[in-house]
Amino acid sequence: MSPEHGAAVATALTNYVFPNDIHVLWSLMIVLYPYITGIVAGAFIVSSLYHVFHIESLKPVSRYALVFALAFLAFATVPLLNHLGHPERAMNMMLTPSPTSAMAGFGYIYSAYAVVLILEILFIYRPTLVALKKKAHGGMKLLYGILTLGSDNLSPEALKVDHKITAFLAAIGIPMACTLHGYVGFIFGGVKANPMWATPLMPVIFLLSASVSGIAGIILSYIVIRKYTNKPIDMDCVRTLIKFLWGCFILDFVFEMLELFSHAYMATHHWEALRDLYTGPLYWSFIVAQVGIFSLIPFVALGVLSLVKFSDKFVMKWGSILSAMILVQVLLMRWNVVIGGQLMSKSERGHAVFHPGFFTKEGIIVSAIIMVLPIVFLWLLSKVFPFWLDDDPAVEGQSA
Amino acid sequence: MMKGIEQEISRGRRAFIKKVLGGTIAGSLLLVIPAGAMDLDKIPEQIPGMRKEKGPFIKGKKFAFIVDITRCIGCGSCCVADKNEYKVPDGNYRTWVERYVIDDHDNVYVDSPNGGLDGYQEPRKDLPHPTRDTFFVPKLCNMCEHPSCVQVCPVGATFQTEDGFVLIDYKRCVGCGYCVQACPYSVRFINPKTETADKCTWCYHRVRKGLLPACVNVCPVQARKFGDLNDHESEVYKILHQPHVISVLKPGMGNKPSLHYVGLRREVV
Helix, strand or coil: CCCHHHCCCCCCCCCEECCHHHCCCCHHHHHHHHHHHHHHHHHHHHHHHHHCCCCCCHHHHHHHHHHHHHHHCCCCHHHHHHHCCHHHHHHHHHCCCCCCCCCHHHHHHHHHHHHHHHHHHHHHHHHHHHHHHHHHHHHHHHHHHHHHCCCCCCHHHHHHHHHHHHHHHHHHHHHHHHHHHHHHHHHCCCCCCCCCCCCCCCHHHHHHHHHHHHHHHHHHHHHHHHHHCCCCCCHHHHHHHHHHHHHHHHHHHHHHHHHHHHHHHHCCHHHHHHHHHHHHHCCCHHHHHHHHHHHHHHHHHHHHHCCCCCCCHHHHHHHHHHHHHHHHHHHHHHHHHHHHHHCCCCCEECCCCCEEEECCCCCCCHHHHHHHHHHHHHHHHHCCCCCCCHHCCCCCCCEE | CCCHHHHHHHHHHHHHHHHHHHHHHHHHHHHCHHHHHHHHHHHCCCCCHHHHHCCCCCCCCCCEEECCCCCCCCCCHHHHHHHHHHCCCCCCCCCCEEEEECCCCCCCCCCCHHHHHHHHHCCCCCCCCCEEEEEEEEECCCCCCHHHHHHHCCCCCCCEEECCCCCCCCCCCCCCCCHHHHCCCCCCCECCCCCCCECCCCCHHHCCCCCCCCCHCCCCCEEEEEECCCCCCCCHHHHCCCCCCCEECCHHHHHCCCEECCCCCCCCC
């Protein structure tokens, strides 16, 4: 008798996919949505490290991080709208929401967060905007007039009030940023029908990966922009950011692996299908790329870069490279969660395949455009909000 | 004695063939009559008392659907009737029929080519071992008492009626696909024509007019049954209150389906 003949329960996988599961419905757009939202939340956390937790070495990027967050926030819903079958009805999610829907909650959290972020930027930049308004002409003068909220009062009392407001906004902004991205994780983690998504660890992993993508985005863009504009780079700031990146990435990567380990260890009836998914269609994008190349290398290298004293040039070069790798890691993670989760049929007997189109409505070209838009918007914002204190007409020894 | 048994078998066969033919003809009739031209009110009432009911939703009724897998022959009539009733776009399925084959090595093979729409006319030939057992499992909306799709819909476009139907308001649906992800049974899809969510409705429009769902109507072997559980004379009430082997799909999901299966096998997901 062959061993399989003696099997009590018939469990052979036959690669049967439910007929409706052949379509991978949530495509690249839904990969980009948590990616962009994560960058927003992470960048805000960088700013709060200075504004709330008073990590002084992060002062050079404290204002830039907020504008950076705004640039990405402005486009966070674009992939969602592009994905919807009826985008013209999108506002119904906020006008007539269903109270039991995890997705309906996102609109409110996103909007509330947008209000806090915009107010935070306007109050922190108020002295700068007032100074710029005085110099400006025509349309720009009008724009600065609107952005200063009609008040040119820069008296010490007024600035004290501003400071109190910004401290308050930053303080409520941190839990809101955490909620924003933790909630995005919950949108996936609350889908009980999908054993890959349905884990209480999902919001935690999403939040931690958001933090690392935001910090990495700030490091990379700070170095690139300063270098490109021939301005000195504050290495103390870069080194501190790298340490935070390393710290957050330790938590992020460990929890990502613990999640996988938990599935394997508990080995419920879902595990067989999950294992086949990770070792099958997700082998290259998850095991090789996300874990092997873009997690393990930065995991070790960021530690070395944080603990060993290297030259400024070396830290700058490798800080940029590792930040870029982390940005790829998080994008891969979004791909493996969003696409990977859908590849496994709810028949638990097989998986579908997915290859994104190039020129399709939700294809690679459109995705690339959507990822470039926040960068273009960031450049536009730089014309209104000076990123750096050394560009700021209002800064003469006063705090940002 | 032997002759008596043979006669009995032969009579059973004749009755069976009659039923199949009857069903096939009924199914074919559905195909030739354009859906729009049919006046449903002129067809004799099939669900007792339904035409007396007033109001958009019916209180005091609790509908249930029963699929008897010991009866299903995999002819695909139900799938044809459904596709015809709703003009379901190719590649999407409001209902489908799965074929299970268990070989003498206890391996389970499942397939559902074209959702069973063409009927299972040939046995599977790609299997390495002799077949020990085979059966068909029709799938459709489970009309859950606790539907995940209703829970997750961000705009309330998917809703539950008082008499237990889970329906979609196609004019409100934003087409986000969250319900498709949330349904444990994969009965939902985004209709490429309307760009909204879509799924089996247990033929709500027919039921409201006292008629059985189209798939129930055409099934030649009565593998699909539909009725009101509050009517103790209904077939579904009797089946669910008799000592049959009855279960629902994925009971661990906690959705409490109103779709019940007679003779459900443990291999079925």
